[in-house]
Structures are given as structure tokens and as C-alpha cells.
Amino acid sequence: MEVFELTRALIDIESITNNEERIGNFLHDYLARLATLYGGRIERMAVEPRRFNVFAQFGDRLTVTLSTHIDTVPPFFASREEGDHICGRGACDTKGIIACMIKAAEALLEAGTRGFGLLFVVGEERNSAGAYCAAQQPRGSRYIVNGEPTENKLALGSKGALRYELVACGKMAHSAYPELGDSAIHKLIDALAEIRRIPLPTDPLLGPSTLNIGTLAGGRAPNVVADEARADIMIRLVGDSAETKQALVRAVAGRAELREVIEIPALRLNALDGIDTTVVAFTTDIPAFGGQWGEPFLIGPGSIHVAHTLEERVPKQQLSEAVEIYRRMVINLCKRESK
Numbered sequence: 566m567e568v569f570e571l572t573r574a575l576i577d578i579e580s581i582t583n584n585e586e587r588i589g590n591f592l593h594d595y596l597a598r599l600a601t602l603y604g605g606r607i608e609r610m611a612v613e614p615r616r617f618n619v620f621a622q623f624g625d626r627l628t629v630t631l632s633t634h635i636d637t638v639p640p641f642f643a644s645r646e647e648g649d650h651i652c653g654r655g656a657c658d659t660k661g662i663i664a665c666m667i668k669a670a671e672a673l674l675e676a677g678t679r680g681f682g683l684l685f686v687v688g689e690e691r692n693s694a695g696a697y698c699a700a701q702q703p704r705g706s707r708y709i710v711n712g713e714p715t716e717n718k719l720a721l722g723s724k725g726a727l728r729y730e731l732v733a734c735g736k737m738a739h740s741a742y743p744e745l746g747d748s749a750i751h752k753l754i755d756a757l758a759e760i761r762r763i764p765l766p767t768d769p770l771l772g773p774s775t776l777n778i779g780t781l782a783g784g785r786a787p788n789v790v791a792d793e794a795r796a797d798i799m800i801r802l803v804g805d806s807a808e809t810k811q812a813l814v815r816a817v818a819g820r821a822e823l824r825e826v827i828e829i830p831a832l833r834l835n836a837l838d839g840i841d842t843t844v845v846a847f848t849t850d851i852p853a854f855g856g857q858w859g860e861p862f863l864i865g866p867g868s869i870h871v872a873h874t875l876e877e878r879v880p881k882q883q884l885s886e887a888v889e890i891y892r893r894m895v896i897n898l899c900k901r902e903s904k
Contacts, residue, residue: 567668568664568665568668568884568885568888569646569651569881569884571664571667571668572644572651572656572660572661572664572879572884573644573646573651573653574591575588575591575655575660575661575663575664576643576644576651576653576654576655576656576660577643577644577653578591579641579654580635580636580637580655581636581637581638581639581640581641582636582637582638582687582688582690582691583616583636583688583691584636585616585635585636585687585688586615586616586617588635589609589616589617589618589619589635589685589687592619592635592663592685593607593609593619595667596619596621596667596683599621599623599670599671599674600621600623602674603623603674604623605621605622605623605624605674606621606622607619607620607621608620608621610695610698610699610702611698612687612688612694612695612698613694616687616688616694616695617687618684618685618686618687618695618698618699619635619683619684619685620682620683620684620685620699620704621670621682621683622681622682622704623670623673623674623679623680623681623682624679624680624681625679626679626680626705627680627681627682627704627705627706627707628680628681628706628707628708628898628899628902629680629681629682629706629707629708629709629710629859629894629895629898629899630681630682630683630684630704630706630708630709630710630858630859631666631669631670631681631682631683631684631710631712631891631895632666632683632684632685632686632709632710632711632712632850632858633659633662633663633666633685633686633711633712633713633865634659634685634686634687634688634689634690634695634696634850635659635663635685635686635687636687636688636689636690636691637654637655637658637660637690638654638658638690638873640654641654642654642875644656647878649880649881649882650878650879650880650881651878651879651881651884652876652877652878653877653878654877655877656867656877656878656879657714657865657866657867657868657869657871657872657877657878657879658713658714658867658869658872658873658877659712659713659714659865661865661866661867661879661884661887662712662713662714662865662866662867662887663685663712664884665712665865665866665884665887665888665891666683666712666891667683668888669887669888669889669891669892669895670683672888672892673892673895673896678895678896678899680899681895681899682704682706684699684709684858686698686699686850689849689850692827693850693852693853695850696850696853696854697853699854699857699858700853700854700855700857700858701857703857703858704858706858706859707859707860707898707902708859708860708861708862708898708902709851709854709858709859709860709861709862710861710862710863710864710891710894710895711849711850711851711854711861711862711863711864712864712865713845713847713849713863713864713865713869714865714866714867714868714869714872714879715843715845715863715864715865715869716843716866716867716868716883717841717864717865717866717883717886717887717890718840718841718842718843718864719834719836719837719840719841719842719843719862719863719864720834720842720843720844720845720863720864721770721833721834721835721836721842721843721844722770722771722831722832722833722834722844722845723771723831723832723834723844723845723846723847723848723849723851723863724771724772724774724801724802724803724831724845724846724847724848725801725802725803725806725828725829725830725831725832725848725852726799726800726801726802726827726828726829726848727799727800727802727806727809727810727825727827727828727829728797728798728799728800728825728826728827728828729797729798729813729823729824729825729826730795730796730797730823730824730826731753731756731757731760731795731796731797731798731817731821731822731823731824732793732794732795732821732822732824733749733750733752733753733756733783733793733794733795733820733821733822734749734792734793734821734822735747735748735749735750735751735752735790735791735792735793735794736790736792737785737789737790737791737792738789738790739788739789739790740787740788740789740790741788743790745790746790746792747790747792748790748791749783749784749791749792749793749794750783750784750791750794751791752794752820752821753781753783753794753795753796753820753821755820756816756817756818756820756821757778757781757796757798759816759817759818760776760778760798760813760816760817761776761778762816763776763809763812763813763816764812765800765809766803766804766808766809767803768803768804768831770833770844771803771804771831771844771846772803772844772846773803774800774801774802774803774804774809775800775801775846776798776799776800776801777798777799777800777801778796778797778798779796779797779798779799780795780796780797781794781795781796782794782795782796783795797826801846802828802829802830802831803831804831806828806830829848829852829853830852832849832851832852832861834851834861834862834863835860835862837862837894837897839893840864840890840894845863845869846869847869849863851863862894864887864890864894865887866879866880866883866884866886866887867879867880867883
């Protein structure tokens with residue numbers, strides 16, 4: 566399959582987080598054929614029951630690993646072509662990237678290049694379970710090229726993430742007599758208002774730290790004083806989180822309980838000659854790898870602005886360009902390591 570056909574085939578396999586088994590099997594079988602033809606090794610790297618990473622290595626020495634995730638956000642919708650774009654869930658995040666990495670690998674193998682691998686992981690959209698698992702099973706890779714939609718520009722940095730669940734408790738009462746109760750919703754609203762007033766830091770490279778109140782729920786009925794309310798907040802980090810965490814504690818000030826869910830640090834990354842650069846605000850699997858798969862680079866076709874939307878798509882031209890970019894990166898990084 567050429568890169569457009571392979572992209573559509575991958576999109577059409579639904580792989581919402583926790584349901585990656587089918588696409589994992591597809592990729593394992595596809596790469597197994599390459600391993601048979603070119604003398605590589607292929608394995609399923611178990612993560613959880615019916616969830617596994619797929620890893621293929623070509624050559625005895627692993628210098629460069631091309632890697633991205635195989636899960637997507639919901640809802641699933643099948644592939645289609647619209648002019649110069651391929652559309653569908655995962656088109657840019659990251660089924661098109663998987664296709665480009667595989668086609669780059671095929672070109673490298675046909676030319677006799679060895680010393681690289683392909684690592685496709687589960688769970689990036691939820692908790693990076695696959696990347697954390699892979700970090701516990703390193704294979705000696707010196708460099709890892711992580712694929713995310715950057716419009717084929719190398720990211721010099723990416724923001725981190727700090728996620729909290731905010732829970733407020735109160736006392737139920739009839740809404741006609743609110744003095745007999747204690748509204749958890751009122752407490753939560755007051756806490757969120759204070760949180761929104763926190764001055765967040767700015768970084769010269771990554772820009773401003775940002776806050777999003779992603780979910781808000783609570784209460785039982787319009788005529789009942791709420792005894793429980795909760796919210797999820799996400800802060801995009803641009804540096805050390807200590808001051809922001811302290812500010813959150815002060816803002817909540819006993820109104821609610823702050824429960825930290827996950828923290829992913831902000832990243833500074835390196836450039837390579839001949840590839841345009843950018844800075845991205847989203848998080849990736851790179852921190853979860855913990856350096857165990859080598860020095861990271863972040864690049865891929867497509868725009869993050871349409872990822873996770875019903876308009877998700879990837880330009881065909883960027884897919885074609887990405888195949889060549891990944892091919893050249895592997896060759897150049899292998900040459901760097903051999904000096």
C-alpha cells in the first residue's frame with residue numbers, strides 16, 4: 566500500500582483508547598512481513614490484557630526509533646478523501662504519521678539501511694500507559710523520533726500539563742430554606758473563580774501557561790441544595806510547577822479538595838539542520854519515555870488545530886513530505902552516531 570492508502574486503512578480500524586487490539590494486530594502482521602523480508606525482529610510488548618505496544622527492529626544495533634501512538638480520542642468516524650486531504654478520526658493524530666513512518670522504513674530497508682526500529686504504543690490520549698511500559702523495557706536506542714502533528718516542523722519545545730480534580734462537599738437542604746444547608750456548588754464556584762485569578766507564568770520560548778476548566782458537575786435537583794460538586798482543571802505548564810501548585814492551594818483555601826491527577830513537565834527539544842522548527846502547546850509521550858529510548862525529537866504531518874475535532878484531516882502533500890523527512894532523519898542520526 567502507498568502512503569495514502571495505508572493512512573486510510575489505519576483510520577478505518579477504530580482504536581479509541583483501551584480498544585487498540587485490532588490495530589495492534591494489524592501493525593504487528595504488517596511489520597512481521599517486513600521483518601521476514603529484511604531480517605528484522607518483531608514483538609508485542611504487553612501493557613495490559615488485550616493491550617500491547619508493537620516494536621520492530623531492523624539491524625543488530627538500534628540507533629534510531631520512529632515512534633508514535635496508535636490510540637485515538639472518540640468518536641470514531643471512517644476515512645474519506647476531500648480534495649488534497651485525507652479525513653477521519655486519527656488522520657493527523659496519528660494514523661497518517663504511522664503510515665509515514667512505515668513507508669519511510671520500507672524505503673530505508675530497500676536501500677539497505679539498518680540500525681533503526683519502529684515503536685507504536687497504546688494509551689497516549691489517556692495516560693501514556695504504553696510509553697511508560699516501554700520505558701521499563703529499553704532496547705538501547707540512541708534517538709527517538711516521536712510523531713505528533715507539527716505540520717512537519719521540528720518542535721523546539723512543548724508545554725507540560727498539570728491536571729487536578731476539584732471536589733467540594735456540602736449539606737443537602739430544601740432550596741426554599743438554603744440556610745439549613747451548605748451548597749457544595751457555591752463553594753466550588755467560589756474556588757474556581759479564585760483559581761481563574763491566579764497569575765500564571767510565561768516562558769520566552771513556550772509562551773504563557775494557560776488554564777482550562779474542562780468539566781463541571783454536581784447537585785441533585787434544582788430544588789435541592791447541593792451536597793457535592795466537582796470539576797476537572799488542566800493547566801498547561803511552561804516551567805517548574807511549584808509556584809502554581811502553591812497558588813492553587815491558596816485559591817481553594819478550604820472550599821474544596823484538590824486531587825492531583827497527573828503532571829507532565831514542559832520540554833525543551835533540539836533542532837536538526839535543514840528542518841524548520843516550531844513550538845507546540847500540547848503534551849506528548851516523550852516525558853513518559855523518561856529518556857530510556859534516547860534523545861527525543863518531535864515532528865509529524867498535520868495540524869494539531871484539527872486533531873480531536875470532527876474536522877480532523879491531514880494534507881496529502883504533508884504525508885508525502887513526512888515519509889522523506891523521517892527517512893532522512895534516520896539516515897542523518899545514524900551517521901551522527903557512527904562518527
